[in-house]
Amino acid sequence: MERILVIGGARALGAAVARRAVNDGYEVVIGARDPAAAEGPAAEIDATALRIDLQDETTIAAAARQLADGVDHIVTTGSAPHDVRAVALDHDKLLTAFTAKVIGPLLVAKHFAPLLRPNGSVVLFSGVVGWRPGPGSLVKGVTNGAVEYVARHLAADLAPVRVNAISPGVVDSGAWDRLGDGKAGLLSRSAAGTLVGRYGESDDVVDAVMWLLRAGFVSGETIHLEGGARHKFS
Numbered sequence: 001m002e003r004i005l006v007i008g009g010a011r012a013l014g015a016a017v018a019r020r021a022v023n024d025g026y027e028v029v030i031g032a033r034d035p036a037a038a039e040g041p042a043a044e045i046d047a048t049a050l051r052i053d054l055q056d057e058t059t060i061a062a063a064a065r066q067l068a069d070g071v072d073h074i075v076t077t078g079s080a081p082h083d084v085r086a087v088a089l090d091h092d093k094l095l096t097a098f099t100a101k102v103i104g105p106l107l108v109a110k111h112f113a114p115l116l117r118p119n120g121s122v123v124l125f126s127g128v129v130g131w132r133p134g135p136g137s138l139v140k141g142v143t144n145g146a147v148e149y150v151a152r153h154l155a156a157d158l159a160p161v162r163v164n165a166i167s168p169g170v171v172d173s174g175a176w177d178r179l180g181d182g183k184a185g186l187l188s189r190s191a192a193g194t195l196v197g198r199y200g201e202s203d204d205v206v207d208a209v210m211w212l213l214r215a216g217f218v219s220g221e222t223i224h225l226e227g228g229a230r231h232k233f234s
């Protein structure tokens with residue numbers, strides 16, 4: 001049975017990936033910064049949980065020691081948005097945002113490279129904002145754009161292990177529930193900004209992640225799952 005580590009697998013897109021992976025016959029380990037909160041969701045789907053905080057390298061190293069008998073795939077969904085204009089940038093929040101998307105996954109590669117099996121893969125998470133600049137999305141845009149380069153260069157570094165990134169548009173993953181009544185407006189504006197006229201569903205993303213795990217001739221790529229939003233100008 002192949003083992004997959006899903007960092008951020010306790011909720012939203014990470015949880016959807018973890019659930020599908022269990023159904024598809026993988027041994028799933030959920031990496032979460034709060035393992036106590038992850039234990040419930042993990043037990044529900046017959047997965048296990050361990051502590052990984054992308055902001056804390058010691059937890060990444062400890063997780064690698066716990067999984068020393070090997071890992072086939074790693075999916076990392078972590079993000080730490082800092083949605084402000086340039087004049088309001090906060091150094092620590094900027095660093096936290098880069099660590100969630102770029103530095104943390106690179107340190108995961110550092111500690112897990114010796115454990116990843118040659119047919120294995122890493123799937124990173126970028127986002128459409130990387131290609132759609134706008135006021136207030138400066139940090140999200142730059143960090144998501146950087147993920148494309150992490151995928152490309154890490155793929156060369158870890159070869160033959162494959163490294164790819166998924167770049168979703170707005171997806172109703174559960175993460176937007178925090179907007180309350182504002183969620184419906186965000187989703188409809190996002191749908192209008194695509195070529196296909198709808199917002200994304202978690203299954204759109206999960207289908208692509210599961211395909212990438214098996215796509216043995218795909219490495220260093222960023223797969224755009226945003227209904228053509230980058231191509232719509234209006």
Ligand SMILES: NC(=O)c1ccc[n+]([C@@H]2O[C@H](COP(=O)([O-])OP(=O)(O)OC[C@H]3O[C@@H](n4cnc5c(N)ncnc54)[C@H](OP(=O)(O)O)[C@@H]3O)[C@@H](O)[C@H]2O)c1
Nearest residue numbers: 008012013053054055077078079125127169170171173175
């Ligand atoms: N949903 C969308 O519309 C959308 C659009 C474009 C891009 N994306 C990208 O897709 C990815 C997943 O998004 P999502 O919709 O599932 O919601 P999300 O709220 O962005 O999910 C982030 C996940 O990362 C985890 N995480 C955050 N900081 C972490 C840390 N320091 N260590 C370990 N885990 C950490 C969170 O776990 P906790 O439970 O601990 O917070 C959560 O599971 C993100 O990278 C996001 O930027 C999503």
